[in-house]
Amino acid sequence: MRNRSIISNEGSGARINVTPMIDVVMVLIVFYLLVGQLAIDRKAAIELPMSSTGTEETQDLDPIIVGITADGSITINGEAIENERFAGEIKGMHTRNPSTPIRIRAHRLASFGVVRPVMHQLRDAGVSAVELVTEHRP
Amino acid sequence: MSDVQPRKPKPLNHRNVLTQSGRFGPNMTPMVDVTLVILIFFMASASIAGHEWFLSAQLPKEQTEQESSGFSLPTPMLIADLYIEQERIMVRGIGDEPRTLEAVVLQIRSMNEDRASGLILSIRASDDVSYESVVALHDAAASVSMRVAIR
Numbered sequence: 001m002r003n004r005s006i007i008s009n010e011g012s013g014a015r016i017n018v019t020p021m022i023d024v025v026m027v028l029i030v031f032y033l034l035v036g037q038l039a040i041d042r043k044a045a046i047e048l049p050m051s052s053t054g055t056e057e058t059q060d061l062d063p064i065i066v067g068i069t070a071d072g073s074i075t076i077n078g079e080a081i082e083n084e085r086f087a088g089e090i091k092g093m094h095t096r097n098p099s100t101p102i103r104i105r106a107h108r109l110a111s112f113g114v115v116r117p118v119m120h121q122l123r124d125a126g127v128s129a130v131e132l133v134t135e136h137r138p
Numbered sequence: 139m140s141d142v143q144p145r146k147p148k149p150l151n152h153r154n155v156l157t158q159s160g161r162f163g164p165n166m167t168p169m170v171d172v173t174l175v176i177l178i179f180f181m182a183s184a185s186i187a188g189h190e191w192f193l194s195a196q197l198p199k200e201q202t203e204q205e206s207s208g209f210s211l212p213t214p215m216l217i218a219d220l221y222i223e224q225e226r227i228m229v230r231g232i233g234d235e236p237r238t239l240e241a242v243v244l245q246i247r248s249m250n251e252d253r254a255s256g257l258i259l260s261i262r263a264s265d266d267v268s269y270e271s272v273v274a275l276h277d278a279a280a281s282v283s284m285r286v287a288i289r
Contacts, residue, residue, distance in 0.1 A: 018166050025173045032180035049273040053280040054191030068269075103192065106269045112220075113265025115272075119288060123197040131192035134273060 049108035051134035061100055063131070064093055066122070068106035072114040086118070091125035098126070105133045193276050196287040198260070214256070215287075218242070220263035220271060227271050239271055246278040255283035262289045 046067055067075035074086050081089055094102070102122060106115050122130060219230040220239065227239040232246070246254075259279040263272050276286045 018170055022166070022170065022173065025170075025177055028177055029173065029180065032177070036180070036183075048190070049270040051191055051193060051273060051277040051280075053277055054193045056189065056191060108268070108270040108273070110269045111265055112263040112267045112269055112272055115269045116263070116265070119197055123199060127197060129194060129196045131194055132273060132276065134191050134193060134277070136189045136191045 046105050046107050047109070048105065048133055048135040050137040052137045054134055054136070063101040063103045064090070065103050065105055065133075066090070066118060068104065068110055068115055068118055070107040070110045072110070074118060083117075087121040087125060090122060090127075094125050094127055101131055102127055103131045103133050193273065193280055193286070195276060196258075196285065198287045198289065200289070215258045215260050216284075217260045217262065218275060220261065220267045220275065222264065222266050227267060229275070239274060243274060243278040246275075246284070247281055249282045249284075251282045254279075258285045258287055260287045260289055 046069060065075075065077050067078070069075075072083070074081055074083055076086070076089060076093075090102075094100070104115070104118070106118075119130070217231045221228055221230070223236075228236045229239055229242040230236040232242050237245075246259075259275070261272055261275055272288065276288075279286050
């Protein structure tokens with residue numbers, strides 16, 4: 001039976017077998033790389049406004065995330081959508097799952113003239129409340 | 139013929155990546171160093187990245203005096219109008235005179251929370267006001283447990 005100790009006694013000197021550690025470390029690195037990439041994709045490079053109050057994220061329901069960039073481009077759950085199609089799309093999603101929370105991730109420097117039409121379309125689709133996503137200011 | 143001895147295998151030549159202590163195999167120490175540094179970098183960057191918070195806002199329907207819709211805002215309500223004047227963001231509707239956003243934010247934050255929690259702040263803003271300014275006013279209202287509606 002082969003020696004399974006982490007200290008190898010073969011040869012002249014004892015050596016630590018680092019292979020398991022490297023395996024674990026590599027898996028952790030790949031994990032962080034993937035999570036970071038997914039987070040970047042989802043946030044779509046939107047710079048959020050700061051707030052000192054608010055509620056922290058709860059994972060009870062998978063929310064619908066509406067992104068608004070500074071130039072007025074709209075995304076739903078990270079996928080770009082034409083402004084003309086937004087109302088119909090969000091109405092369909094809200095009708096299918098009325099209890100799903102809707103979060104607005106708007107660029108902090110976007111003018112309210114860009115954000116307001118999106119809110120009005122949400123309201124017209126039957127959405128009575130939204131969550132504005134902000135970055136926590138400690 | 140039977141005297142022929144089997145040839146002994148020649149020992150491998152040592153290269154730079156091999157240890158010089160008589161053992162074969164690459165020196166893993168630099169790779170372990172680098173991978174641990176990368177791991178710490180990712181862990182640190184993940185923890186430094188700011189947490190996201192959520193401010194709840196109601197989206198009330200526009201209501202006329204005669205109309206009573208399914209979703210209506212109860213009173214009492216403060217209506218704040220944000221607009222830009224002389225490159226400053228002003229707020230009309232809270233207090234007697236229009237004041238700067240910073241002054242209104244300070245006033246709201248100094249309100250008694252017990253009284254403020256029964257109020258609704260309805261925010262309206264002109265097109266040129268930044269979303270960040272609307273959120274700043276919303277943040278101040280939420281800090282004293284005031285509910286917020288955005289029109």
